[in-house]
Amino acid sequence: MxxxxxxxxxxxxxxxxxxxxxxxxxxxxxxxxxxxxxxxxxxxxxxxxxxxxxxxxxxxxxxxxxxxxxxxxxxxxxxxxxxxxxxxxxxxxxxxxxxxxxxxxxxxxxxxxxxxxxxxDGFYFIVQKDSPITDVEQLADKRISVAKGSLYQTAASRRFPNANVISFDDGPLAFLAMQQGKSDATVQRGAAAVGLQLRSPAGSPEIRLLEPPLVRQxxxxxxxxxxxxxxxxxxxxxxxxxxxxxxxxxxxxxLGKDSEYKLERKFVVGTPLGG
Incomplete structure (x- = not known):
C-alpha cells in the first residue's frame, strides 16, 4: 500500500x-x-x-x-x-x-x-553499498524508509510522489529497514547515518550516501x-x-577530531536561520 x-x-x-x-x-x-x-x-x-x-x-x-x-x-x-x-x-x-x-x-x-x-547537516538518500541504485532519480518508484514526523518524510514524498514512503517510529528503525532490504533506501542526516553504520552488528551491509542531499538544513x-x-x-x-x-x-x-566520526565542521554556530 x-x-x-x-x-x-x-x-x-x-x-x-x-x-x-x-x-x-x-x-x-x-x-x-x-x-x-x-x-x-x-x-x-x-x-x-x-x-x-x-x-x-x-x-x-x-x-x-x-x-x-x-x-x-x-x-x-x-x-x-x-x-x-x-x-x-x-x-x-x-x-x-x-x-x-x-x-x-x-x-x-x-x-x-x-x-x-x-x-x-544534509539529509541524504542512503542505500546499501552493493545496491544497483546509483542515482537519486532511480528512487522515483522505490520504497523509501523515513522517521515518522520528520522534515524529510514530507520532503521525500514531495520529491517522489510515486515512491512508497514508509514511516517508522524513529530514524534507527528506518535505517534498519534499509539494511534488512525492507526498503530500497532510507533518508537520514549524514552524521546520523555514519553513526548508525558504525554501531551496526558485524556483517551488516555497508552503506552509500547518494549525492546531492535531499535537503540541507x-x-x-x-x-x-x-x-x-x-x-x-x-x-x-x-x-x-x-x-x-x-x-x-x-x-x-x-563529531569531529576527538570522536570516531572525524567529520569536518562546515557551518558557523549562531548563523540566523530562514534567511
Whole structure:
C-alpha cells in the first residue's frame, strides 16, 4: 500500500498552540526563578542517545543544553520526545525549549520560533553499498524508509510522489529497514547515518550516501511564540559559544577530531536561520 504523507496543517498546529496553557510573558525570568530548564531531546546518535555504560542520555545536544543551563545559572532536566510530538510537547508547556535536531522550515516557523543555528547537516538518500541504485532519480518508484514526523518524510514524498514512503517510529528503525532490504533506501542526516553504520552488528551491509542531499538544513533551539527575551538570550548564547571556541570543542568531542566520526565542521554556530 502506498504511504501518503499528510503534513500537519498550520491551522491544526495553531489550535494546539491556542489550546495550550498561556505562555509566560517572560519565560526567561520564569526559568531563572524556577532554577531549572527542561530541554526536549530526540534520540539521534550522536546528538542524543542512551549510553549503555552509564544508562544516561548523552550527546552533542545534551552537552549543549547543559552548557545553556550553566550559562543561565540553573540546573538542566531533559525530556526525550519523539520527532512527531516535539512541537506539541513544547506548545503544551511540558518542556521549556526544544534541543532536538529541529530543522528550520517556514511552516514550522509559523507555529514556533527558532533560535539561530547550532548545527547544520544534509539529509541524504542512503542505500546499501552493493545496491544497483546509483542515482537519486532511480528512487522515483522505490520504497523509501523515513522517521515518522520528520522534515524529510514530507520532503521525500514531495520529491517522489510515486515512491512508497514508509514511516517508522524513529530514524534507527528506518535505517534498519534499509539494511534488512525492507526498503530500497532510507533518508537520514549524514552524521546520523555514519553513526548508525558504525554501531551496526558485524556483517551488516555497508552503506552509500547518494549525492546531492535531499535537503540541507540548519537546526536551532525551538521556543514558544511570544518570548522575545528568551529568544534573544539564546541567540546571544550561541554567538558567545562560537566566538569563545566552545562550539568547536563541542563539535570535536562528538563529531569531529576527538570522536570516531572525524567529520569536518562546515557551518558557523549562531548563523540566523530562514534567511
Amino acid at each position: 502506498k504511504f501518503s504523507t499528510i503534513a500537519a496543517t498550520g491551522a491544526m498546529m495553531a489550535a494546539l498552540f491556542l489550546g495550550a496553557s498561556a505562555a509566560s510573558a517572560d519565560q526567561l525570568a520564569d526559568i531563572k526563578a524556577a532554577g531549572k530548564i527542561v530541554c526536549g531531546l530526540t534520540i539521534v546518535q550522536p546528538f542524543a542517545f542512551n549510553d549503555q555504560a552509564t544508562r544516561k542520555v548523552v550527546g552533542y545536544e545534551v552537552d549543549l543544553c547543559q552548557m545553556l543551563a550553566a550559562d543561565l545559572g540553573v540546573t538542566m532536566e531533559s525530556s526525550v520526545v519523539a520527532a512527531d510530538v516535539r512541537v506539541p510537547e513544547l506548545l503544551q508547556g511540558r518542556i521549556d525549549v526544544l534541543d532536538a535536531l529541529m530543522s528550520y522550515t517556514a511552516e514550522r516557523a509559523q507555529v514556533i520560533d527558532f533560535s539561530n543555528q547550532y548545527v547544520s 540548519g537546526s536551532g533551539f525551538g521556543v514558544r511564540k511570544g518570548e522575545p527575551e528568551f529568544l534573544a538570550y539564546l541567540n546571544d548564547f550561541l554567538g558567545r559559544l562560537e566566538s569563545s571556541g566552545e562550539a568547536q570543542k563541542l563539535w570535536d568531542k562528538w
